[in-house]
Amino acid sequence: MKLYNYLIILALLFASEVFSQTPTDFLSAEFHKERRATLRAKMPANSVAVVFANPIRNRANDVDYVFHQDPNFYYLTGYREPNAVLVIYSDKQTDASGNTFNEVLYVQKKDKVREQWDGKRLGVEGAKTELGFAVAKNGEEFAKDNINFKNFTKVFAEKFKDDYRNSSRNNAEVYDLVNGFKNQSGYGDIKETDPNVAYVYNMIANVPDPKLEEVAKSIYNNFEKYPAFKNDELINKYATATNNELRKELKQKMIIAAAKKPDTNIDTKFLSTKMAEMREIKSEAELKLLTKAIRISAVGQIEMMKAMKPHMSETEIQGIHEFVYKKYGAEYEGYPSIVGAGNNGCILHYIENNRTHVDNDMVLMDLGAEYRGYTADVTRTIPANGKFSPEQKAIYNIVLEAQDKGIAASTVGGQFWQPGEEAKKVINKGLFDLGIIKSIDEKHNYFPHGTSHHIGLDVHDPGTYGAFKENMVITVEPGIYIPDGSNCDKKWWGIAVRIEDDILITKNGPKNLSEEAPRTVEAIEKMMAKKSVLDDFILPSLD
Known part of the structure; x- marks a missing residue:
């Protein structure tokens, strides 16, 4: 009987895990606690840091955008709900009952009615048991605690963009929390710097x-x-x-x-600077999630290469990428997806994606999955008909060589600008050799952007942008864009190529985390010749 009961319990536990409706591979409470400890260690004596959750943002009328947490707030807490504030003290504080603490998380309170409409809330007890906070309170307690910020030598906060509204649903929304802080701290009296x-x-x-x-x-x-x-x-x-x-x-x-x-104890630079220092180096746990987001995005590129047809629309191409993301359980896209065919690819942040047929043009696809908060950023440019024309191939191979040089320059101790310098040399020589520019030193706008940025909780993750350090993850993304009407032979018009990979800086050299997605002309054409599982997915006509 005992063995039978034991097996039943094991089966129930297994079923609970298998059929759980909530992902279990988010960062651990220990990770976020350690991040708070690291920030606290950087704070001077008698200082306090105040970090706010993102607000809910309105889309139209009574419809809101899907909530996305402020990355710094998530990094420090693991809390994924709105209407919250974190207070971190450099030194131990003592409450009226004699209890000591050095941090408090104020969260939105449990509410059965709102939870029926909007979803479950952690509440105070959840913040303690699941996020590991010793002290957690409902958001409305933030004002009642009446923290005397004037008594601290330094009060650290980020600059407020004031891009939130008062929905009047309760008195502890981010709108109320921020305004309460401004009034209590004197923040509203200081002159803001853009x-x-x-x-x-x-x-x-x-x-x-x-x-x-x-x-x-x-x-x-x-x-x-x-x-x-x-x-x-x-x-x-x-x-x-x-x-x-x-x-x-x-x-x-x-x-x-x-x-x-400044003539104030409020410092709006410290937090952004220190968080950038912390976030630019990825931990083992972060690399695991980030690598998965990158691999999901690379598979999206692969499946799209196999599925690509000239009759497709930019929107359909976008949808196939994002379908792959969802199949892998990625919550969101890390940024608005960019799918630009032909001349549309020359628009660097083209997100309309509304061309109805890509025809035989090159299609620039810059997309990234967000998995458990971490965002990939992978770009491939491919010919819609599966074969590069001589002109497309010539431009593509210049960009590929430029990227190879940029990746090779992404080494520990190197400067952040070096991959871009190496890429620019290759691109200028290549454009000159093709007669697109008249001299190798000619100023032009065919490569108008840098090659690299950090990725992580943000697609453009904060960092110091100085020397490369081990366990940074950056992009290397050179490009050539020749819009219609450019001052060159018309045969080059409308060709836009960007190749972007996500590179881990290691002590043994750069590691391409998105290398699964083919990069060379030969590998792309070979992949595009393969059958797609979507070839037989034909919907009925609605005309």
């Missing part, structure tokens, strides 16, 4: 002197997109400076201005 301006100051402070002119031109070209650049006196003078000596002088002034201590 985050893009702060980013430029930091970038110029860290750029090597030989690159000052190149950076100045880039900033100048973004005056229209970011008016704050032109309105900032130092940035304006730097971008329009006529020589490097003046740029060096302005660089020093920016370093001094950025280091000037």
Whole structure:
């Protein structure tokens, strides 16, 4: 009888695991706890950090977008619900009952009515048992605790974009939590610095002197997109400076201005800087999830290569990729999917995907699955009819060589800009050899972007963008884009090629995590010749 009962219990446990409706391979509570401890260790004495969950964002009328957690908040807590705030103290605090603590997670409270409509909530007890917080409270307690932020030497928070609304559903939404913090801390009294301006100051402070002119031109070209650049006196003078000596002088002034201590204990730079330092190096647990997201995305590219037909629409191609993601259990796409055929591929962030037939053009497919919060970013460009034309092949092989050089430069100790420099050399020579540009040094817009960025919880993950370190994961994504009407032979018009892979920086050299998706002309054509499981998937006509 005892053995029988034991077997029954085992069977029930097995069934519970197999038929569980919730994924079990998220990061562990221990991971997030360790991340909080790491941040706390970076904080000076008598300081406090306040981090807010993302708000729910409205799509239209009474329909909201699918909620997505703020990556920094998730990284520190593992909490995947809205209307929450995390408070981390550098030193032990004592409550009225004499209990000590150094962190508090305020969450949205349990509510049977709302949970029937919107889904289960962890609540205070769930935050304790599942996320491992010793102290958790309902969100409305944040205001009632009346934390005296004025007593701390430093109060760390991120700049608020104020892109949330008051739905008046309760008094503990992110809208209320943020406003309560502003009132209690005096945040509302400080003068905000445009985050893009702060980013430029930091970038110029860290750029090597030989690159000052190149950076100045880039900033100048973004005056229209970011008016704050032109309105900032130092940035304006730097971008329009006529020589490097003046740029060096302005660089020093920016370093001094950025280091000037504000007349407040609120610091809106510390958190973003320290979180970037932490997030740019991936742990073993993170690499496991990120690698899975990347492999899912690579399989999506493979299946699309086999399924591609000239009669397909860009939207259908997008759908096949995203179908593969869902089959593997990926919750979302990491960013809006880009599928651009022909001239549409020349639009770097083309997301309309509304061309009804891709015909015989090249199709640029830049898509990435998000798996358990971690986002891939993989691009392949393939001929819709399965065979590269001579012109398509010529452009493609230049980009492929550029990418190979960029990947080879992605080594521990190398600088973040080096893959781009290597790629640019190859692309300029290749375009010159084809007669598309008149000299190897000609300024052109056929390769208008950099090659690399971090990936992780964000598709453009934060980082210091300095020297490469072990266990960083970056993209290497050179491209050539020749829009219709370009100043070259018409036979090149409408060809756009980008090849993007996700590269793990290791002490033994770069490792291509997305190499499963074919990259060479020969391998792509061979894959496209294979039968697709979707070939016989024919829907009835609705005409």
